[in-house]
Amino acid sequence: MRVVVAMSGGVDSSTVAGLLHEAGHEVIGVTLQLYDHGAAVGRKGACCAGQDIHDARRVADRLGIAHYVIDAEARFAKAVIADFADSYAAGETPVPCIRCNQTVKFADLTAMAQELGAERLATGHYVRRIDGPNGAELHRAVDPARDQSWFLFATTQTQLDACLFPLGDMQDKRAVRDVAARLGLAVADKPDSQDICFVPSGSYAEVVAKLRPDAMLPGEIVTADGRVVGQHDGIARFTVGQGKRLGNAAMDAGTRQMVLATDPATRRILIGPRGTGTDTVRLRDANWLIPRPEAPLRCAVKLRARDELRPASVEATADGAIVRLDAATMPAPGQACVFYDGDRVLGGGIICRAMS
Amino acid sequence: MHYLDANATEPLRPEARAAMIKALDIGGNPSSVHATGRAARRVMEDAREALAARFGGEAGDLVFTAGGTEADALAIHGLGRGRRLVIGATEHDAVRAAAPEAAIIPVHANGLIDLGVLDTVLAATGPALVCLMLANNETGTIQPIAEAATLCRAHGALLHVDAVQAAGRMPVSLKGLGAHSLAISSHKLGGPIGAGALLLAPEVTAISPLIRGGGQERGRRGGTPPVATIAGFAAAALAPEGATDLGALRDRAEAAALASGATIIGCDAPRLTNTTCLALPGARAETQVIAMDLAGVMVSAGAACSSGKVAESHVLAAMGLGSLAGQAIRVSLPWNAARASIDAFAEAYARMADRMRAGLVPRAA
Numbered sequence: 001m002r003v004v005v006a007m008s009g010g011v012d013s014s015t016v017a018g019l020l021h022e023a024g025h026e027v028i029g030v031t032l033q034l035y036d037h038g039a040a041v042g043r044k045g046a047c048c049a050g051q052d053i054h055d056a057r058r059v060a061d062r063l064g065i066a067h068y069v070i071d072a073e074a075r076f077a078k079a080v081i082a083d084f085a086d087s088y089a090a091g092e093t094p095v096p097c098i099r100c101n102q103t104v105k106f107a108d109l110t111a112m113a114q115e116l117g118a119e120r121l122a123t124g125h126y127v128r129r130i131d132g133p134n135g136a137e138l139h140r141a142v143d144p145a146r147d148q149s150w151f152l153f154a155t156t157q158t159q160l161d162a163c164l165f166p167l168g169d170m171q172d173k174r175a176v177r178d179v180a181a182r183l184g185l186a187v188a189d190k191p192d193s194q195d196i197c198f199v200p201s202g203s204y205a206e207v208v209a210k211l212r213p214d215a216m217l218p219g220e221i222v223t224a225d226g227r228v229v230g231q232h233d234g235i236a237r238f239t240v241g242q243g244k245r246l247g248n249a250a251m252d253a254g255t256r257q258m259v260l261a262t263d264p265a266t267r268r269i270l271i272g273p274r275g276t277g278t279d280t281v282r283l284r285d286a287n288w289l290i291p292r293p294e295a296p297l298r299c300a301v302k303l304r305a306r307d308e309l310r311p312a313s314v315e316a317t318a319d320g321a322i323v324r325l326d327a328a329t330m331p332a333p334g335q336a337c338v339f340y341d342g343d344r345v346l347g348g349g350i351i352c353r354a355m356s
Numbered sequence: 357m358h359y360l361d362a363n364a365t366e367p368l369r370p371e372a373r374a375a376m377i378k379a380l381d382i383g384g385n386p387s388s389v390h391a392t393g394r395a396a397r398r399v400m401e402d403a404r405e406a407l408a409a410r411f412g413g414e415a416g417d418l419v420f421t422a423g424g425t426e427a428d429a430l431a432i433h434g435l436g437r438g439r440r441l442v443i444g445a446t447e448h449d450a451v452r453a454a455a456p457e458a459a460i461i462p463v464h465a466n467g468l469i470d471l472g473v474l475d476t477v478l479a480a481t482g483p484a485l486v487c488l489m490l491a492n493n494e495t496g497t498i499q500p501i502a503e504a505a506t507l508c509r510a511h512g513a514l515l516h517v518d519a520v521q522a523a524g525r526m527p528v529s530l531k532g533l534g535a536h537s538l539a540i541s542s543h544k545l546g547g548p549i550g551a552g553a554l555l556l557a558p559e560v561t562a563i564s565p566l567i568r569g570g571g572q573e574r575g576r577r578g579g580t581p582p583v584a585t586i587a588g589f590a591a592a593a594l595a596p597e598g599a600t601d602l603g604a605l606r607d608r609a610e611a612a613a614l615a616s617g618a619t620i621i622g623c624d625a626p627r628l629t630n631t632t633c634l635a636l637p638g639a640r641a642e643t644q645v646i647a648m649d650l651a652g653v654m655v656s657a658g659a660a661c662s663s664g665k666v667a668e669s670h671v672l673a674a675m676g677l678g679s680l681a682g683q684a685i686r687v688s689l690p691w692n693a694a695r696a697s698i699d700a701f702a703e704a705y706a707r708m709a710d711r712m713r714a715g716l717v718p719r720a721a
Contacts, residue, residue: 116643
């Protein structure tokens with residue numbers, strides 16, 4: 001069959017292209033140009049395309065498959081980078097990879113695959129697609145260390161039906177690198193990408209400051225009982241649960257303090273002792289990969305990419321969901337809350353700021 | 357596979373190939389004193405005379421370059437000193453990048469330069485160098501260069517003409533146009549990639565070089581000239597016109613595209629007979645190019661940068677096409693285009709248009 005492979009230039013998606021090509025499929029490599037690489041690294045005269053696009057093309061050359069570079073800069077700037085900065089300015093801690101998967105990758109590339117007459121879109125994500133009685137199901141990868149299912153909860157059922165994830169069954173990253181080496185791909189030993197792709201300097205605050213300077217204005221650090229105990233240098237630098245960057249306010253009456261909430265309207269950061277938390281989490285932008293449940297659903301939820309699974313009941317609402325955790329914790333607004341039944345992703349949503 | 361991207365590069369003409377092989381067997385550096393050097397020099401000077409005569413100039417006024425981009429850059433840097441640069445809105449990047457501070461003359465909706473604005477701008481400015489293309493690479497639009505030249509001369513301005521796409525596809529004469537310089541390129545007229553020329557009007561007696569080097573080309577362009585490439589360039593320029601009626605084939609392709617819902621860009625202006633620019637409302641240009649390629653029909657859109665990313669066309673934007681500027685592909689027929697390729701194009705285009713219409717689902721913002 002004809003398959004579009006989203007090739008980033010890394011070892012994972014390169015291996016996917018290689019495996020599908022080896023299996024005899026007509027593979028069409030597509031690399032998204034998401035941002036001006038030269039501008040992002042701040043090097044004058046650097047090409048707009050980074051090394052990754054070059055690597056993807058060389059892998060396609062090696063495999064002898066068609067390869068195209070798609071200009072998604074404008075779309076990515078609006079749907080992902082601006083959203084990222086806006087989310088920080090609204091007192092949240094966003095997950096741009098989820099937003100990118102939801103828009104530029106799965107929405108746009110499945111549509112493009114259809115326009116190109118391809119039956120499937122394949123990516124290098126570490127998740128498993130298992131065909132169930134009601135269509136494709138999204139499951140965690142075999143390798144728990146690599147599982148990316150949390151980042152893919154917003155994939156719609158229609159998109160999932162059109163997708164292939166050949167790496168979900170791989171034992172570990174070593175196995176993927178071995179396949180890449182066997183296929184003769186030069187990227188077999190390429191280091192994994194780090195952090196947020198459009199912030200190669202690692203300083204996300206710079207990106208936010210440029211787009212939303214208001215999120216970097218100084219403000220007060222206050223305690224739950226209303227005492228102003230310090231100053232901060234921008235709410236975008238703080239996330240719920242954070243203990244760093246609080247300066248002298250880090251200790252209050254001999255107790256270590258942490259961020260409990262941020263309030264963009266007053267630019268205040270609310271702190272308190274560790275141990276406080278909430279057992280009720282409100283979600284927006286919910287996506288269901290099962291029929292939307294009529295009654296509260298018992299399942300396990302994951303509140304951060306590297307968090308543990310927590311038992312909870314999830315109640316679907318008109319525009320999102322209410323999650324009742326068995327044990328209180330400190331969810332960070334802007335992060336995802338993903339619902340699991342064992343290895344299967346049932347759905348998820350974005351954590352809202354607590355009502356104050 | 358059907359090659360319909362001649363404006364990117366023409367297939368090599370057999371006359372050019374034969375001339376190159378012959379010249380490669382001669383070898384030699386045309387600057388050398390000895391017999392082999394003289395033999396190489398003779399090949400190069402024969403080519404120079406042939407090309408100058410073909411494009412309405414004198415052999416002594418033709419400077420070989422590495423291609424059209426360098427010829428444009430040589431004209432702009434070599435003739436533009438102390439002059440205000442004025443360029444058309446639909447010029448090629450070879451000109452735009454060499455004249456970043458230039459005044460830009462808008463085009464009408466059909467792509468033709470606004471001569472009234474040119475007149476006004478030249479009246480208001482001091483000595484100027486005007487750069488206009490004879491035929492546009494994306495739409496094939498043929499500019500009224502002779503009229504522009506009259507205007508330029510009335511205002512004491514120099515006129516450089518980028519004839520890269522026109523040369524070999526329509527009659528081109530520097531003298532006939534009344535311009536001061538003319539850029540041409542080998543591979544756009546069926547010669548090999550790697551050679552171009554700047555032809556100067558006899559009245560242009562001095563041009564400062566971009567590259568001094570060993571003083572070749574009478575001090576106007578340093579570096580050992582690629583003799584065999586130049587021989588192929590001249591042979592391609594002199595090749596007799598084939599029997600293929602490109603205009604009829606192009607019209608056939610356009611009729612098929614129109615039947616599939618396309619809009620033809622700039623069709624109410626004079627155009628090169630081999631070029632058509634087809635917009636398919638709602639369908640991204642780059643997706644169209646990919647779809648056609650997967651169907652074995654090679655076309656293009658906008659200007660591909662070195663990443664392969666296709667940037668939105670400044671030419672179509674200048675024509676006021678708005679979002680349609682990102683939804684148009686260029687089909688350009690090579691000198692040896694076959695009817696079968698047009699039929700393959702028509703079939704692939706119809707299939708693509710059907711699928712795009714089916715795929716026009718609203719996407720999340």
